[in-house]
Amino acid sequence: MTPTILPLSFYQRSDVVAISKELLGKTLLTEINGQLTGGTIVETEAYAGPEDKACHAYGNRRTKRTEPMFQAGGTCYIYTCYGIHLLLNIVTYIEGIPHAVLIRALEPTFGVEMMLKRRNKPKLDRTLTGGPGALSQALGITKDLSGQPLGTTIRIKDHGTAIASDNVMSSPRVGIAYAEEDALLPWRFRIKDNPWTSPAK
DNA sequence: CAGCAGATTGACT
DNA sequence: GTCAATCTGCTGC
Numbered sequence: 001m002t003p004t005i006l007p008l009s010f011y012q013r014s015d016v017v018a019i020s021k022e023l024l025g026k027t028l029l030t031e032i033n034g035q036l037t038g039g040t041i042v043e044t045e046a047y048a049g050p051e052d053k054a055c056h057a058y059g060n061r062r063t064k065r066t067e068p069m070f071q072a073g074g075t076c077y078i079y080t081c082y083g084i085h086l087l088l089n090i091v092t093y094i095e096g097i098p099h100a101v102l103i104r105a106l107e108p109t110f111g112v113e114m115m116l117k118r119r120n121k122p123k124l125d126r127t128l129t130g131g132p133g134a135l136s137q138a139l140g141i142t143k144d145l146s147g148q149p150l151g152t153t154i155r156i157k158d159h160g161t162a163i164a165s166d167n168v169m170s171s172p173r174v175g176i177a178y179a180e181e182d183a184l185l186p187w188r189f190r191i192k193d194n195p196w197t198s199p200a201k
Numbered sequence: 202c203a204g205c206a207g208a209t210t211g212a213c214t
Numbered sequence: 215g216t217c218a219a220t221c222t223g224c225t226g227c
Contacts (some may be wrong), residue, residue, distance in 0.1 A: 045219075054219070065212055083209030085220050102219065133220050175219055 003027065003157040011073030011092045011150075018097040019092050020046040020189050022139055023101060025163040029110060029155045031142045037118075038109030039129060041103060041156075043197045045173055046187040049098030054179035057098035076154055078146035085133030090150065104120035104132050104188070106139075107196040115139070118192070126196060162184040167192045177196070 006026065019043075024130070029038035047055040047127055050067065067186055068077040069116040077089040077100055081182055093099040099123040108115055115138040129135045145153055170186040177182060190197040 034217075056219080059211095080210055080212095081218060082220055083211075083218090085209095087219060089219090104219095127221085131221065134222095171218075178218090181225080187207070 003159050005151060006156050008072075008074045009039050011090065012094055014093055014099075016048050016092050016101060021104075021163075021165075021168055022043040023090070023156070024160065024168060024189060024191050025159075025161045026200055027109070027157040027159055028103060028106060028139075028156050030139045030141060030153055031155070032153060035111060035114050035140070037114050037139055039106035039108040039110060041105075041108050041162075042194045043103075043105035043188070043190040045102040045104055045189070047100045047102060048187075049100070052179075052185075053182040054173060054176040055100070056151075060098070062098075066098060067099050070096055071147065073099075074081045076148050076150060078141060078143050081133065081145070082145060086136040086143060087132040088136050088139075088141055088154075090156070102132060103135065105130050105190070105197050106135055107194065109139070129168045130196065136150075163191055169178065174183060 023041050023044050026041050028041050049055050050055045050060050057069050062070055070077055071091055072095040073092040076117050077091050077104040079087045088103045089100040091100050108129050118140055119138050129138050169190050169192045171188050172184050172186055173188045
């Protein structure tokens with residue numbers, strides 16, 4: 001199987017929900033100081049800018065913080081949450097429309113040793129890349145990478161593994177109670193029965 | 202094993 | 215000053 005890098009046109013479609021689902025099963029890699037780390041994407045979350053109260057850019061709020069989200073699809077948007085956690089997003093759609101996909105969990109496959117070292121963990125377990133904050137730390141992501149295009153330090157590859165829709169579970173997003181009714185939208189996607197996602201509900 | 206509090210940085214009102 | 219798309223560890227049962 002020859003892995004191919006996803007073309008920009010993949011990200012620049014209007015349906016952020018569809019992109020979120022299709023990113024499941026793809027391989028996310030970072031190369032930092034010559035160290036290649038990453039794994040298979042097993043959990044994502046969709047944020048549809050202007051119409052989504054949960055999104056930082058709701059109502060086209062364009063600020064210094066959300067600026068990268070307004071760039072064209074295929075850009076990274078990295079956000080500091082609660083001061084200590086970095087959250088990795090992939091910007092989608094076209095310039096000026098703040099759509100993004102949050103990467104929530106990976107199944108570690110590349111550079112596991114390196115990721116363990118970064119997370120200061122003795123052995124591989126679900127907490128290595130389970131959750132956006134842990135995931136960013138394991139991949140060595142810093143906010144310097146925010147606003148950068150995919151394809152250099154951060155890459156997503158397609159190994160040809162499509163996830164059948166039967167194997168995609170959707171559920172409400174968490175941690176965004178302030179978003180009111182939009183918090184109930186089932187825009188959190190994960191691969192069914194994959195041990196690297198949080199337990200199925 | 203469930204539940205809760207603490208950590209800590211940057212941007213917005 | 216307050217809030218934010220979270221994780222971890224400690225508590226008590």
